Amino acid sequence: MRSRYNARIMTQATTPHIQLTDSVAVLDGVGPAYVERLTNLNITTIHDLIYHFPRDYDDRSTIRSIATIEEGSSEKVTVSGEVTSSRMIRMRGRMNMALVEIQDDTGKIKANWFGRGFLANSFQVGKRVLLTGDVGAYKGLCLKNPEYEFLTGDADDQLNTGRIVPIYRLTDKISQRMLRKWIAAALEGIRETIEERLPEELLKHYKFPPTDTAIHQVHFPDFMDKAHTARERFVYEELFELQLRILKSRRDSVDKTKGLQHTVDGPHLGAFRDSIPFELTQGQLNAVDDLLSDMASARPMRRLIQGDVGCGKTLVACHAMAAAVDGGYQVACMVPTEVLAEQHYRTLSQYLKPLGINIGLLTGGSDDSKGVRKELAEGSMHVVVGTHALIQDSTSFEKLGLVIIDEQHRFGVEQRMTLFRKGEMPDVMQMTATPIPRTLAITVYGGLDLSLIDELPPGRQPIKTLYITPAKIPGMYDYLCKEAAKGYQAYIICPLVEESETRDVKNVTHHYEELAHGALGELSTELLHGRMKSEEKDVILRAFADGDIQVLFSTSVIEVGIDCPNATTMIIEDAGNFGLTQLHQLRGRVGRGEALSHCFLVGKPKTKEAKQRIEVLASTTDGFIIAEEDLKLRGPGEFYGVRQSGLSDLRIADLIRDVRLLEQARKDATEYLK
16 A cells, blocks of 8 residues: 555664554654653553544645646645745734745745744745645735645655645644654554454444554545545544443443332322323423333433423423332432522422322421421431432431432532432432533433433523623613513623623622612612522522512522523623523523513623624524534533543544444444443
8 A cells, every 4th residue: 555655665774663552762763852742642652643643634645736726726736846935024013924935847836824924934945845725826826824844855755745644733843744754653663463442243334444454544545535434433443432331331330230110100190190281392201201111110210301491301300209109219309509499399399299299398498307307217208309408417218219310410429329329229310401412412421311301391482682782781771671660580690700800801799789779770689699608699599589689690600500480681791701501501590481581692702702602692592502512612621521421531533523423333332232
């Protein structure tokens, strides 16, 4: 093959026999300084080096003669020639550019690099150079910001010209030319067979090349299609191994364990279903079917219900609660805040108490915590809603059979396990309204069965989201006052608690003082932020939920954990300073009733990414679309749970580009484990 032949031409005289576990220092030219710099790319061994895959390729297999190139054609070309002139040109302001001219036997062509005038010093007259870039025009034929390689006339040129050339991620003082040389030397020097990690049946099924062939083709391909096939093979391998680890861990910890088998056609569940005065959405019905199927099985239930704010997850959970009570079991529902616990308690009481189900509330501020704990220990209380108080040593259950955790990512693994251990292998249902992209959910929640509720109940109106320019701010406050006159409430959110010397954004303390004595002076207002004591925050949130406060000024502390159907207006100051998913969560605090709600995004975004976040939020209310867009903007490492899942350690796969392979790897890993 051409690529391997070229590598051997360069390395046959110098490359010793090396092992995959050897340090990169065994390669000729890789001294201590380069060894240290390579660690910035997570490269320390030969194995790391050859698995540092190209981020892109340049097809330099055809070198064009300059005379054949047409000015302004916009095609991408590769030319080779000798530098005839080079200079830095200063432009308006602080801008500059490097302008270089080269010639071959047929003509001359310029190349320019905007904003990189310093490059002019590198292009000395007489040097031979290879340029690859898009054809444009600058006082004649010109290549715009081309890739460049200086030609030395030695064997190294064979890796950098006249072929499909790999383009790698780099670090300080390490060039493409260096990496190509070292990787080619490593591939030539390996005298052991690289372990084949994919099962033979999968290799045959997908017609993937074996590892030894693929590793050469991914770096120095004969043709572009071979490079793509080789990369796909390694992406699939990485994702397949990751899914195997997750599924095997689940199998060993859950699937091999005998759990509870609940009654799923008992009187409480039947009565509850008959009492619902409206039809469930299809998403809710599917989630209920999933839950009841799990509970009827002897395998312990470990299911996550993921649904956007207001999609009806609590109503779905009531089905599981009623089924557990039918079998004589108790239910514990743990939530992150006292206010949310009280809201859940009121909602569940409305649904379950008429059925004869005894339900209690247990938080740090509960009036009758001793009485609730006594009833739980005796078994006379069927369902309890609470905060961290549920996992205290003083809380015990007579027969805990179902654990429900809301906003599960707000609790640590050990906190969740402490609650699980208060029963004998209880079924576990976790819920989250925080949208996470499907590509991540497959893996971050890989140890859980996943049910998605992706539609809102009938009667809910989509929240209207608008970007507010400075000229429209007075009108926005007029609208808020009119809504307050109708009996509705509002939130005003700021990024900071107090003024900052380093960040020029709204702080909630000053903004509250300004508006409470100004445009909103006729309304009842209150201030809330994360520096307050828990008891103080709970009093304010309770007053807002009861309708005693018309406008609540806050930071993102209210992102989750408050449900006020009467709130119809959300104003987010300096909205570009919040993350996309966070903006969506904040918006979700309104639109929880039947009245039309608005979310106003205020403040000019200071970066391109901030502008994109605002545009996405204004264009859709679908949390899953928003989560996918957030993934594109931020990358997977910023999402909670990603590091624990192993996704942040992926070296080859791209979760946006490779979602098809991720889903296929998940299916294949499931079948393979069987």
